[in-house]
Amino acid sequence: MSSESRLEENELIRRAKKGEFAAFEELVNMTEGKIYNHLLRLVNNPSDAEELLQETYLSAYKNISSFKGNSTFSTWIYRIATNHAFMLFRKRKPELPIDELPLPTHEELKRREIRDWDFDPADAAQSGEVREILSEAIGELPENYRAVVLLRDIEGFSTAEAAEALGINEGAVKTRLHRARIFLREILSSHFAPEELAAMEGK
Amino acid sequence: MAYDKLSCKEILEKLSEYIDEELDPSMCDEIDEHMGDCPPCVAFMNTLKKTVKLYNTSGDEVDIPSPVRTKLHDFLRRRCNEEKE
Ligand SMILES: [Zn+2]
Secondary structure, three states: OOOOHHHHHHHHHHHHHHHOOHHHHHHHHHHHHHHHHHHHHHHHHHHHHHHHHHHHHHHHHHHHHHOOOOOOOHHHHHHHHHHHHHHHHHHHHHOOOOOOOOOOOHHHHHHHOOOOOOOOOOHHHHHHHHHHEEEEEHHHHHEEEEEEHHHHHHHOOOHHHHHHHHHOOOOEEEEEEHHHHHHHHHHHHHHHOOOOOOOOOOO | OOOOOHHHHHHHHHHHHOOOOOOOOOHHHHHHHHOOOOOHHHHHHHHHHHHHHHHHOOOOOOOOHHHHHHHHHHHHHHHHHHHHH
């Protein structure tokens, strides 16, 4: 973010804190597109995403006085949006599994005859069929892992920004990201390298 | 070197940081050395890299549908005003 737009943002926040709705609405205009996309990917359902979007910004309006400017306004909104999405997940599935996703062992990699995929990922990602596979795989991730992958690998957040947006520390971002990527790799491999032997049974 | 040699387990734990270039150079050298003669690890790392790359390049944004946007702004105008009263 340029220092100029940062100044403009600070000015809008200052006015919004005084209760000026037009200034708040301007902040909504600046962020709503990204937040809508994020929520849609996270909950995978347009009507839930729409409702969460409304709750997110209402909550931001009510709590704007607690925004201290330690992060950008946008990161702060991501955090509110993610919190609301997780409240919805817990409401629907109170027994949210907290199992850690597994890492493979070295022996397992040798036994499974892991092999490389013979395509260029940038080209492959243009195919509609591949995109479908990618998004289904994301949908199979446990929600707290899904949120990390979305921010880091799809939305381009740094480790520090993702930590800020999720309210967890950077170490937890790295651990979850790594395990999530391995989980996704497994699903993708079953499509792209079906001759690879399956992961250890009994996991 | 200031630390012990990485075990195979530690190498597998650090692959994402390696891919993201977040490891210090001496650890990277050690991983490179291991990869030098371990084809399964090489294939695993390459497919992990491709997984990341696929997701990096697949994230197209949809425009927020205009009815969704209209409803959001109507909702906020109404509810934020109630807040003020
Ligand atoms: Zn190895």
